[in-house]
Amino acid sequence: MKINRELCDVCGTCVSVCPVDAIIVSEFKVDIDNMKCINCLNCLKVCPIKAITEDK
């Protein structure tokens, strides 16, 4: 998964639906650990501003 940091508002909605705890949010940014990620696309679907895309 890839995060467009220009769009991301660091709201944490993606974190709440990640089944494998692969997303970390700090004060200023969100990071996705692609080693943990299982490509379920939950984060991409709920992101309110569609800042997450598949990293193809």
Added chain:
Amino acid sequence: MNIKNRYDVVVIGAGPAGSVAARFAAENGASVLMLERDREPGIPVRCAEGVSHNGIAPFIDIDQRWIASKIDVAKLHSPNGETAIMRNNGTGYVLERRIFDTALCELAAEKGALLVTKADALDLVWENDKIIGVKYKYLGEIRTVKCDIVIGADGVESRVGRWAGIDTSLRLEDIDTCVQYTLAGIDVEKDTCEFYFGKEVSPGGYVWIFPKSDHTANVGIGIAGHLAHEKGPKEFLDEFMQKRFPNATVTYTVYGGVPTAAALKELVKDNVMIVGDAAHQVNPITGGGIVQAMIAARSAGKVAAEAVKQKRFDAKFLKKYTKEWDKTLGDTQKVIFKMKEKFMKLTDERFNGIVDFCQKVPADKFSLKALFTEAVKGDPKLMMDVAKAFVVSKIKLK
């Protein structure tokens, strides 16, 4: 400010859940440290800011400093453009969360809790399979603070629960993905909040207008996570804006998620308690969570202080909090969750029918109870549950 190396209780997050938990733990004798990731409590505001008077009054003296407007009327808009007016829900407020959250932290500080902002919790500290503290980053430095109890009040993106081994992840069906604009240069009625329903407007959720004055308002949308893939909340809200407020200025934009689940079953582990959004303690239909968070946090804080006195930090002891939550609001939330699942399946025609019914109820008699009862008509068992839930919550909130 002197941050010690050890506290009885460390609270992560200084929203309403965190500061109320900290206050009641400190008031009952525990030493308490609150860690807040942002530079001040309450920001960035990720909230529509609506609360009921009866909900918050037990926790803080009403202060005009953090009240934007007083709400007495709710206006419901059906998919076919009809409206119904509700005046029997009691007084509500649209808050200034930034000031409100700080005021709650001030109350915690008065009782002796210490708040540290710009302190980002990174992980729990374990020793021999036991949680003994929290690792956090403060001013660029990694630090450790020891404690007996960690209270996770770290919001919808909570990680404290996960660190402790509680599965806090939500199904897509059980989160609303939201966008909100604070608008200026509009004309609204300062005492009236408005709600729009329908799959064209807001699938699986609703659009809200919470006025902050006669000319400003929080206007937002929440749509169910599993229905947001193709067209997201921003697109829906922008369409709504075109129709209702085409010339408004947006002074603030915020994105966020609201849990619309039944609350977490597992609220505690050894040495750990979870409260507020982090524990999904949110009304799954309205998305309101401030009052739920404060009620839960009060019992969590008290139980934590009692645990400190008795030196009992095991999950079995901390479950007193879980039991109290279930009694006060948890069981009610389960019923509301069932109603939500039913609401999600309602067609626009049915919504029209409900608003049509509501129009016939005199505004001064019309309450949420009447609305919900109508909405679950045809499902006698759920109707009974709803009636019970309302009776129970009415008693509890007094």
